[in-house]
Amino acid sequence: MTLDADPLDLMRDAGAFYEAPRDAAGRRAGPLVGYAGKDAAGRQYVGEVYVNFARAERRPALLQVFARRLLAFAEGRGIDVAGAAGFIGAPEGGKAFAYQLALEAGRSYIYPEKKVTAAASATARESSDMVFSRHEPERGERWFIVEDVCNNFSTTAKLVAQIEGYGAQVAGILCFLNRSETVGDAYEPRAGQVLPVVAVVRKPFGQFAQDDPAVAADVSALNVVWSPKKDWPRLAAAMAGAGPG
Numbered sequence: 001m002t003l004d005a006d007p008l009d010l011m012r013d014a015g016a017f018y019e020a021p022r023d024a025a026g027r028r029a030g031p032l033v034g035y036a037g038k039d040a041a042g043r044q045y046v047g048e049v050y051v052n053f054a055r056a057e058r059r060p061a062l063l064q065v066f067a068r069r070l071l072a073f074a075e076g077r078g079i080d081v082a083g084a085a086g087f088i089g090a091p092e093g094g095k096a097f098a099y100q101l102a103l104e105a106g107r108s109y110i111y112p113e114k115k116v117t118a119a120a121s122a123t124a125r126e127s128s129d130m131v132f133s134r135h136e137p138e139r140g141e142r143w144f145i146v147e148d149v150c151n152n153f154s155t156t157a158k159l160v161a162q163i164e165g166y167g168a169q170v171a172g173i174l175c176f177l178n179r180s181e182t183v184g185d186a187y188e189p190r191a192g193q194v195l196p197v198v199a200v201v202r203k204p205f206g207q208f209a210q211d212d213p214a215v216a217a218d219v220s221a222l223n224v225v226w227s228p229k230k231d232w233p234r235l236a237a238a239m240a241g242a243g244p245g
Contacts, residue, residue: 093148
């Protein structure tokens with residue numbers, strides 16, 4: 001593994017990347033996946049692509065490659081990583097990545113804990129809040145928020161508010177994949193506040209409301225994996241069954 005290797009190819013090699021296969025006629029031949037974001041009706045968005053960062057966490061050498069690339073990107077943009085207290089890992093996906101970033105940068109690492117507020121159901125993923133109970137940022141400190149995948153930035157918004165509630169500041173957002181269709185190199189949690197966003201991979205994949213004609217039939221047929229990490233064997237089998245291409 002090298003800094004020049006395509007990160008998504010490395011994730012494919014690690015068995016950590018899913019893209020719904022299609023048949024010879026171009027029809028979807030595998031299940032959709034549920035995303036964390038919700039539409040205006042409160043229903044989970046669905047899509048065809050899923051990055052399972054939990055599988056990358058099993059390979060510290062892979063995390064090291066991603067961390068070094070991300071820090072190089074931040075340095076190239078003139079972002080002061082050394083001047084920050086360290087990295088806050090958003091549970092659960094950002095925790096191992098934040099630890100690796102802290103190790104590479106020689107900074108501190110903390111994280112909030114996830115508190116489940118609603119269990120997963122047949123049509124939705126579980127819901128949760130975040131609580132700083134084991135570690136917490138201190139007044140005047142500057143911290144980077146670290147996530148595995150950024151899209152709707154709902155988790156980010158909650159963390160920014162919590163960190164600032166302790167009198168600390170957010171220096172920026174770091175992630176492996178930024179797949180947002182609306183947020184690129186900067187995120188504005190509120191008017192007048194602009195935070196840099198740095199990602200190893202910047203690539204929108206798209207998401208659909210459950211009643212979108214592009215996915216409605218699959219949703220109605222329950223051809224959706226709502227908890228991709230927990231039901232990863234089903235997704236892996238769908239990709240393996242697709243054969244070459």
